[in-house]
Amino acid sequence: MHATPAPARAPLLSVENLSVQIRTDGGLARILDDVTLAVPRGTTLGVVGESGCGKSTLLRAILGILPRGAMVPKGAVIFDNTDILEDGAKSARGRIGFVPQDPYLSLNPVFRAGDQILEIMRRHAPGTRRDHKAKLIELFRAVQLPEPEAALAKYPHQFSGGQRQRLLIAAALACDPALVVADEPTTALDVTTQQEILALLRQLTAERGLSLLFVTHDFGVLAALCDQVVVLYAGRVAEAGPTRAVLDAPRHPYTRLLLACHPDRAEDLVGIPGTVPAATAQPEGCRFHPRCPLARPACHAAPPPVLPLAGGRGVACPYNAEELPEMVLA
Amino acid sequence: MPEILGASGLVVELGARRGLLRHQAGVRAVDGVDLSVQAGETFGIVGESGCGKTTLARALLGLQREADGEIRLEGRIVSGREPATARRERAAVHYVHQDPGAALDPWWRVGAALAEGLTIHGVRDPAEQRARISETLAAVGLDPAFAERYPHELSGGQQRRIGLARILLLRPKVVILDEPTAGLDLSVQAAVLRLLRELRGRFGLTYLFISHDLSVVRRVCDRVAVMYLGRVVEEGTARDLFEAPRHPYTRALLAAAPRLPPPARAGGQGDPLQTSGAADIPSLPGDPPSLRAIPAGCRFHPRCALAEPRCAAQDPAAEVVGPEHSVACHRWREAAPVPSQHSTEPA
Numbered sequence: 001m002h003a004t005p006a007p008a009r010a011p012l013l014s015v016e017n018l019s020v021q022i023r024t025d026g027g028l029a030r031i032l033d034d035v036t037l038a039v040p041r042g043t044t045l046g047v048v049g050e051s052g053c054g055k056s057t058l059l060r061a062i063l064g065i066l067p068r069g070a071m072v073p074k075g076a077v078i079f080d081n082t083d084i085l086e087d088g089a090k091s092a093r094g095r096i097g098f099v100p101q102d103p104y105l106s107l108n109p110v111f112r113a114g115d116q117i118l119e120i121m122r123r124h125a126p127g128t129r130r131d132h133k134a135k136l137i138e139l140f141r142a143v144q145l146p147e148p149e150a151a152l153a154k155y156p157h158q159f160s161g162g163q164r165q166r167l168l169i170a171a172a173l174a175c176d177p178a179l180v181v182a183d184e185p186t187t188a189l190d191v192t193t194q195q196e197i198l199a200l201l202r203q204l205t206a207e208r209g210l211s212l213l214f215v216t217h218d219f220g221v222l223a224a225l226c227d228q229v230v231v232l233y234a235g236r237v238a239e240a241g242p243t244r245a246v247l248d249a250p251r252h253p254y255t256r257l258l259l260a261c262h263p264d265r266a267e268d269l270v271g272i273p274g275t276v277p278a279a280t281a282q283p284e285g286c287r288f289h290p291r292c293p294l295a296r297p298a299c300h301a302a303p304p305p306v307l308p309l310a311g312g313r314g315v316a317c318p319y320n321a322e323e324l325p326e327m328v329l330a
Numbered sequence: 331m332p333e334i335l336g337a338s339g340l341v342v343e344l345g346a347r348r349g350l351l352r353h354q355a356g357v358r359a360v361d362g363v364d365l366s367v368q369a370g371e372t373f374g375i376v377g378e379s380g381c382g383k384t385t386l387a388r389a390l391l392g393l394q395r396e397a398d399g400e401i402r403l404e405g406r407i408v409s410g411r412e413p414a415t416a417r418r419e420r421a422a423v424h425y426v427h428q429d430p431g432a433a434l435d436p437w438w439r440v441g442a443a444l445a446e447g448l449t450i451h452g453v454r455d456p457a458e459q460r461a462r463i464s465e466t467l468a469a470v471g472l473d474p475a476f477a478e479r480y481p482h483e484l485s486g487g488q489q490r491r492i493g494l495a496r497i498l499l500l501r502p503k504v505v506i507l508d509e510p511t512a513g514l515d516l517s518v519q520a521a522v523l524r525l526l527r528e529l530r531g532r533f534g535l536t537y538l539f540i541s542h543d544l545s546v547v548r549r550v551c552d553r554v555a556v557m558y559l560g561r562v563v564e565e566g567t568a569r570d571l572f573e574a575p576r577h578p579y580t581r582a583l584l585a586a587a588p589r590l591p592p593p594a595r596a597g598g599q600g601d602p603l604q605t606s607g608a609a610d611i612p613s614l615p616g617d618p619p620s621l622r623a624i625p626a627g628c629r630f631h632p633r634c635a636l637a638e639p640r641c642a643a644q645d646p647a648a649e650v651v652g653p654e655h656s657v658a659c660h661r662w663r664e665a666a667p668v669p670s671q672h673s674t675e676p677a
Contacts, residue, residue: 050515050516050518051515190378191542191544191583191587191588192378192583192586195586195587195588196614218588219590221588223588223591244591248591258516261516261519262516262545262590263546263550264589266549268524269520269523271520271524275485
């Protein structure tokens with residue numbers, strides 16, 4: 001992951017050996033464990049994984065909004081050369097934009113959409129309200145909302161789902177962020193709307209030189225948008241690398257089995273035996289070993305480190321998933 | 331195969347009010363749908379939000395009264411009945427909710443929720459209820475001990491299985507599955523789809539599979555109907571429809587769906603943007619129009635790249651374009667069946 005083309009320039013965001021734990025009634029939940037990833041400037045990184053893999057907690061750590069009581073026993077989140085875990089993300093305020101998952105739940109229905117975004121700008125962007133309004137209209141135009149001037153005075157219910165997601169993208173861009181973090185922003189949308197939103201995100205990131213951290217569980221969306229991908233399983237990085245290379249030839253048994261579940265890929269629909277472990281009951285050693293057809297005694301002992309591979313890839317498994325018995329996938 | 335469930339010219343109106351002084355016209359959520367589902371097949375219905383998929387399902391179930399048209403079940407006409415009779419006559423048709431977790435009472439053990447359905451449908455002997463529940467839980471791949479659990483103790487995949495068990499208990503012939511994989515993780519989705527296929531063979535079921543996940547529909551359905559604003563615009567075998575879509579809407583829908591690129595054996599350094607149709611095919615302009623303002627002529631013409639004056643004036647009728655393949659478009663001949671990006675590997 002760190003073998004970026006321009007090693008002289010530090011990545012805009014890098015998460016280094018981050019672990020996050022929360023004490024719950026059921027015991028200590030080890031939600032993230034030793035997660036390392038980087039978003040080089042001007043690139044798009046996809047984080048993919050199933051429910052319970054720690055995607056949301058990772059986002060919250062980056063946004064500086066970890067739940068109260070969350071402990072970070074080790075690790076750092078470095079944004080633009082500053083560890084934002086140290087200063088509670090204060091130095092990153094207004095410089096990381098966030099696009100939430102559900103456009104229907106993320107706007108307050110009793111306030112005008114424009115006012116809600118202007119409030120963010122009042123807190124975090126320099127300039128007067130008049131400047132902000134002018135800028136917001138320009139942003140509405142950039143995200144292709146119809147009638148940008150009139151949109152300022154409308155309430156959220158007056159917009160369709162796709163338009164609301166455009167509003168939220170405008171809100172994420174309102175303070176000229178360097179990084180945009182998006183949490184599955186298209187899951188609540190129809191495919192044709194999703195296509196438009198993905199095209200918009202591609203266009204905006206290219207035009208504005210933004211970096212994008214995109215969380216998804218949809219490999220199709222991932223392939224359409226992201227340069228690099230990190231596959232999480234049960235709070236640990238399973239595999240990372242250029243999207244196309246990982247999708248073409250997954251090296252971690254989990255990635256390979258997961259891709260084999262995709263209806264576009266599957267020879268036959270199989271699923272992966274077992275379930276994702278609860279965060280309070282993570283297995284010792286490799287967290288995937290109880291479900292892994294390649295598991296050997298050594299896998300029970302210590303979690304495998306992310307081994308570097310050619311082509312800027314990394315995989316947290318000493319074995320080659322190409323060796324997975326074909327019968328498991330068939 | 332004989333038809334098990336069918337509809338002709340089905341119209342469903344929602345929200346119509348006929349008061350003493352005021353008549354309020356409703357919207358036609360389903361407007362002239364012809365459908366014929368063969369026994370033993372999986373018939374897919376796809377379309378965007380608001381196209382009338384769920385309203386169609388409710389009308390077929392007898393939960394929503396049809397305004398016009400005919401519904402046939404196992405050769406009998408079952409439409410035009412009073413609400414109570416309508417549902418009773420269609421006891422062979424059952425419905426699996428989109429979110430089975432929300433469809434279970436959080437205060438009831440799973441076993442009680444399952445037994446309630448049996449009681450309502452006339453199986454009142456507790457011993458027989460218990461026997462049938464254990465048998466059905468085993469059929470959906472759950473331990474009979476799950477009857478003692480509460481809904482919150484189940485995972486998403488287990489909730490789907492309970493949702494299926496709930497209707498299998500009632501020995502249905504036709505099962506309407508409303509977004510059966512929405513919100514499931516990939517690995518769980520694969521297991522649920524596999525289970526659905528096993529159950530179909532084992533219990534001789536027919537599925538009406540409502541979904542907006544085109545990858546899944548392509549994978550599991552035998553025939554597919556594409557709905558747009560209350561109409562079926564194209565219908566055909568899953569193979570024909572996905573490999574040679576004729577209606578411009580179907581083609582836009584297929585092009586918009588992000589697809590996993592097939593694994594390229596060599597190198598793997600391709601530009602990721604080139605691997606998805608999302609990049610090179612123009613997207614469908616505009617949001618889906620509202621049912622309150624249905625365009626004249628072809629309903630799709632305001633968003634259609636092939637629209638001509640005739641399309642705004644005249645409503646196209648369904649035309650047969652091949653065996654088991656029909657399309658409602660004036661210009662389907664011009665829409666030459668270019669190999670869609672779904673069937674070819676991008677260069």
